[in-house]
Amino acid sequence: MLRLEKLVKTYKTGDQALKAVDLEIPEGQVLALIGPSGAGKSTLIRCINRLVEPTSGNVYLAGTELTGLSSGALRKERRRMGMIFQEYALVERLTVMENVLSGRLGYVGFWRSFTRRYPQSDVDEAFRLLDRVGLLAMADKRADELSGGQRQRVGICRALIQNPALLLVDEPTASLDPKTSRQIMRLVCELCQERGLAAIINIHDVALAQMFVQRVIGLRFGAVEFDGPPEALTPDVLTTIYGEEDWEATIAKVEDEEEIEVAE
Ligand SMILES: Nc1ncnc2c1ncn2[C@@H]1O[C@H](COP(=O)(O)OP(=O)(O)OP(=O)(O)O)[C@@H](O)[C@H]1O
Numbered sequence: 001m002l003r004l005e006k007l008v009k010t011y012k013t014g015d016q017a018l019k020a021v022d023l024e025i026p027e028g029q030v031l032a033l034i035g036p037s038g039a040g041k042s043t044l045i046r047c048i049n050r051l052v053e054p055t056s057g058n059v060y061l062a063g064t065e066l067t068g069l070s071s072g073a074l075r076k077e078r079r080r081m082g083m084i085f086q087e088y089a090l091v092e093r094l095t096v097m098e099n100v101l102s103g104r105l106g107y108v109g110f111w112r113s114f115t116r117r118y119p120q121s122d123v124d125e126a127f128r129l130l131d132r133v134g135l136l137a138m139a140d141k142r143a144d145e146l147s148g149g150q151r152q153r154v155g156i157c158r159a160l161i162q163n164p165a166l167l168l169v170d171e172p173t174a175s176l177d178p179k180t181s182r183q184i185m186r187l188v189c190e191l192c193q194e195r196g197l198a199a200i201i202n203i204h205d206v207a208l209a210q211m212f213v214q215r216v217i218g219l220r221f222g223a224v225e226f227d228g229p230p231e232a233l234t235p236d237v238l239t240t241i242y243g244e245e246d247w248e249a250t251i252a253k254v255e256d257e258e259e260i261e262v263a264e
Helices: 041-048 071-078 096-104 110-115 120-132 148-160 178-195 206-212 235-242 247-263
Strands: 002-010 016-025 030-034 056-061 081-084 166-170 198-202 215-220 223-228
Touching: 002 041, 016 041, 016 056, 016 223, 030 041, 030 178, 030 206, 041 056, 041 166, 041 198, 081 148, 096 120, 096 148, 120 148, 148 178, 166 178, 178 198, 178 206, 215 235, 223 235
Parallel strands: 030 198, 030 215, 081 166, 166 198
Antiparallel strands: 002 016, 002 056, 215 223
16 A cells, blocks of 8 residues: 655755665554654655655555656645644644644635635534544634644544545654553554554654554664564564663553553
8 A cells, every 4th residue: 555665865964864765554554663763754754745855766655656746746645645743733723623624625626725615525524523533522622722632633633534545643642641642542543443544653652652553663774673563572672773771661661551551
């Protein structure tokens, strides 16, 4: 469903953020992208939808090669890739409903988007999504009146209303407390399962990644160092990805968290 072939990104500064990354993601698979700071996680996610232009290599989304597309064709393909950001990227002075509907801007014509007039079917879908994430009562609130967890739920709805085939999720929990982080990760993973959506989730927190996804990719210095199920992330493997650290403590944390989840 998504295939990366020898994807390279070298920034103008000379930083080699990605070194010939090959990766294939089947339909409906949710994977976590982990790795130390500077490993290239954000660059990888942004090269897929070309928010960052790859230096070389290819990206195929359901058979369509994205790297060679003109800007008009790329705009259409981007509809199939929903993005969720660490800092939510909401328009603060707009309501929750307006923020969710802005996910449809790639579909409505210029005048409709200019006047922010959306078809009733889009409004109905926005209500359904807000209901699903528990924010129906907040539809008319301004975005700047929401908590971090609520904002991220709006960000999730805005990505889903695009009706994407793939979700690109860049550190969704980095600004949230541990409990809200777990709730958001669970929500993203459940929604992907419900909709048969594939997702790549860039996440700093290894324990959180292990709790929720079926596959983990470990990046180090712009290359894939690990590709496997979460249970294969042994202390030795984590050391090859991140360097020396007390990984027994991190893995123990996963077990603790699972107990917390059961208790919650
Ligand atoms: N706009 C840019 N210009 C120049 N170099 C950049 C740019 N963005 C990222 N880099 C460099 O590319 C490399 C990969 O950065 P990237 O942000 O993709 O890593 P990351 O794994 O997402 O890190 P973090 O977890 O800290 O967000 C780093 O060496 C970084 O300094």
